[in-house]
Amino acid sequence: MRSKISAMRNREQIHSPLQRRFLLTGKALYKHAPFYLLLVPAVTYFIIWHYAPMYGVTIAFKDYKISLGIMNSPWIGLQNFRDLFNAYAFENVMKNTVIISFYRLVFGFPAPIIFALFLNEIRLKFFKRTVQTISYLPHFISWVILSGIVIELLSPTTGPVNAVLQAFGVKPIYFMVNKGMFRSILIISGIWAEIGWSSIIYFSAVANVDVEQYEAASIDGANRLQAMWHLTLPSIMPVISITLLLKMAGILEAGFDQIFNMQNDMVRDVSDILDTYVYRTGLVNIRYSFATAVGLFKNLIGLVALLITNFVIKRVSDEQNQML
Numbered sequence: 001m002r003s004k005i006s007a008m009r010n011r012e013q014i015h016s017p018l019q020r021r022f023l024l025t026g027k028a029l030y031k032h033a034p035f036y037l038l039l040v041p042a043v044t045y046f047i048i049w050h051y052a053p054m055y056g057v058t059i060a061f062k063d064y065k066i067s068l069g070i071m072n073s074p075w076i077g078l079q080n081f082r083d084l085f086n087a088y089a090f091e092n093v094m095k096n097t098v099i100i101s102f103y104r105l106v107f108g109f110p111a112p113i114i115f116a117l118f119l120n121e122i123r124l125k126f127f128k129r130t131v132q133t134i135s136y137l138p139h140f141i142s143w144v145i146l147s148g149i150v151i152e153l154l155s156p157t158t159g160p161v162n163a164v165l166q167a168f169g170v171k172p173i174y175f176m177v178n179k180g181m182f183r184s185i186l187i188i189s190g191i192w193a194e195i196g197w198s199s200i201i202y203f204s205a206v207a208n209v210d211v212e213q214y215e216a217a218s219i220d221g222a223n224r225l226q227a228m229w230h231l232t233l234p235s236i237m238p239v240i241s242i243t244l245l246l247k248m249a250g251i252l253e254a255g256f257d258q259i260f261n262m263q264n265d266m267v268r269d270v271s272d273i274l275d276t277y278v279y280r281t282g283l284v285n286i287r288y289s290f291a292t293a294v295g296l297f298k299n300l301i302g303l304v305a306l307l308i309t310n311f312v313i314k315r316v317s318d319e320q321n322q323m324l
Contacts, residue, residue, distance in 0.1 A: 060293040073289075080293035089277060097273040100254040103187045109247055111191045113240060116202035117228055132203075135196025143193075147261035150189050151176055177266035186271070190258060201243065205236040241313045248309040252298045274298060 029036060055070070060080055062073040084090060115135070122128045138146060156162050156172035166172065175181050209232055217227045256275035263271050274294060282291025 057292065057296060059289050060296045062289055064289040064292075066288075076289075080290050081297065083290060084294055084297065087281075089272070092269065093272050093274055093277045096270060097252055097254050097275075100183060100186060100259075100271075100273060101251055103183065104190060104254065105247065105251070107187055108191050108194070109244065111195050112199035113202055113236075115195050116199040116206060117232060119199075120203070120206045120232070121224055121228065132196065135199070137196070138193040139197035141193075143257040143261050146189070146193055147258065150185065150262065154185070176262070177264065179267050179270045182267040182271055186255070186258060186262065189262075190255060193258075201239060202236060205239040206232055209235045241317075245306060245309055245313070248305045249302045251302055251305045 059070055059073065061075060061077055062070070063076045063079075064070065064073045068074075119128060119131060122131075153159050154161050154175040156174050161175075162172045173181075175185060213231055213235075214227055217231055222230065252274060254273040254275065256273070256279070259271055259273060260276055260279070263276065278291045278294045281287060282294065
């Protein structure tokens, strides 16, 4: 028995900590091999379509020519970024992007949360499911069609909105060419299109809240609004934190599809964002390097916003845990 124990100790001494770690990892891989094989298609997909194309980011630092290819195109360093920052329209485009993105975050992010919380309080299952189904539909419709619906609804001649206003003696309003209203139209129509689909994850989180907690809150005298605020909302806060992190990663994504289809020359000053600017100057004018530089700039801003948000959420969570 002692000889076996001494032999085992000698084996442990032979292997360094790094070697032992590799051995343990190999045993774990062998033990759970079927589960790791299930990950192969997903990992392969991300490697081919998400990691391999990252090599193309190098054209942001080159004067890319299709005939020369990525490797042989001349290296120009940060010139594309200088062209972006020195562009005449950059200041206005950046301001519009930040403003619209900020409005989407302030008004668009809480909308599905509020929608899920209040719809969860409805006890008529048929009505609840009907509202959910109707709210999902716009997500599956292209913005080419949705923008046409919005334009027709707000038309000064045939739109029902102006028809109602005229019935009350108000003159027709040209909504789609009004600079003061266009951003609000973007935000409201964006919420309408995505509120149902975005609320699915919150419905799932609310469904996982223990029913006994609601019964205990009711016994303590809490009404439904108080239970929603003090019980349901804190219970789904981890899910809200995760979705906020994902939202912050694309903080400068102001909605190209929507704006491109609803934009016109009369409101370009207040609606031209980085994506539409890149489309015109980078893709229409075949300046691929410039378009890549702008995309890299946006991703860098999103990364910084993501790290800051993650730090703040983690700090707040730690303070709340210490208070508890």
